[in-house]
Amino acid sequence: MSAFWNLIFLVVILEDQNCFSADIIGGKEAGSSPYMALVRTPGKTFCGGALIKSDWVLTSADCVTDKTTTVDLGVHSIKNTKNDRRQQFKITKTITHEKYDKEKHTNNLQLLKLSGKANINKVVNIVRFPEKFDKVKPGSVCTIAGWGRTSNKKPNFSDKLMEARVTIIDWKTCAAQWKSSTKITKDMMCTRDKDAVRGFCNGDIGGPLICGGFLKGVISFGPMLCGTSSGSDVYTRLTKDYVKWINKKTKGMQ
The missing domain is CATH 2.40.10.10 (Trypsin-like serine proteases)
Known part of the structure; x- marks a missing residue:
């Protein structure tokens, strides 16, 4: 693995301090992102993902999962669960792209099969796939x-x-x-x-x-x-x- 991204696999979830290393530099509080998935493996990794079907999440093949991994949908505040509408699932199957190469970062895709179907609503929804597959223009x-x-x-x-x-x-x-x-x-x-x-x-x-x-x-x-x-x-x-x-x-x- 290239040295510049070694740290990506060393993310520690500091549960006693409610700290999570997984965010955005130079951002602002998000509005509506109902397709977002929070993928957590206690003490190991912390990843993002997108709900692509009611029981499937797409993420990176670099995202390491095991039997303790959970996928949370409908999360805005991680700590504040009051009036929370999040939905939590285990993973029953992982499918990594057959041609994935972690050293070269090629075909860096992974599918996560959820332990149940998500309840689709205002805070949990499926992301839209492209209608066309042309490249996004520079400057977009x-x-x-x-x-x-x-x-x-x-x-x-x-x-x-x-x-x-x-x-x-x-x-x-x-x-x-x-x-x-x-x-x-x-x-x-x-x-x-x-x-x-x-x-x-x-x-x-x-x-x-x-x-x-x-x-x-x-x-x-x-x-x-x-x-x-x-x-x-x-x-x-x-x-x-x-x-x-x-x-x-x-x-x-x-």
Whole structure:
């Protein structure tokens, strides 16, 4: 695994302090994100995800799960459960893309089968897949969301779901930036903001990139220092082939 993202697997859930390392740098409190899934494995990892069917969540293959992992839907504040409408599930099956390569971050997708069907309502809903699979144009503004760390300089964590607007950059520019360490493939896309410090951080892997109301990417990897203007954040691009893979793997599975 590349050194710049080693920390992603060392996220510790500090339950005694209610701290969670999984959030957005340079963001604000989120509005309505009913498709967001909080994937937690106590003492091990903390990831994001998106509800793609009533009993399936799409996340990153880098997100490590086991029999203790839970998936929470409908979460805004992690700590405040008063009048809470969250829905919690165990995972009964995990499907990692057959061509996933954790060293190269290629085909970085994983499906999580929930232990039951989600109750679809105002706070829990299924994300929309793209109607077209053309690449998102450079300069387009998209949205990412998550919970937890909000600063590189000090351990600031957010109890509430946060979101940030990020800007798509040209694929060739991104590939050139990562040339010395990682090959950026055509199944990847990138965001970077020159003047605004925004981006995802440790534990945000697997979260959705939403562009124009549609799921266009899944958070994959980024530079060692989160949310800086010096490097690009990288996502697995939701291509037509990936959607075919998702539909094939989830169709009719019990």
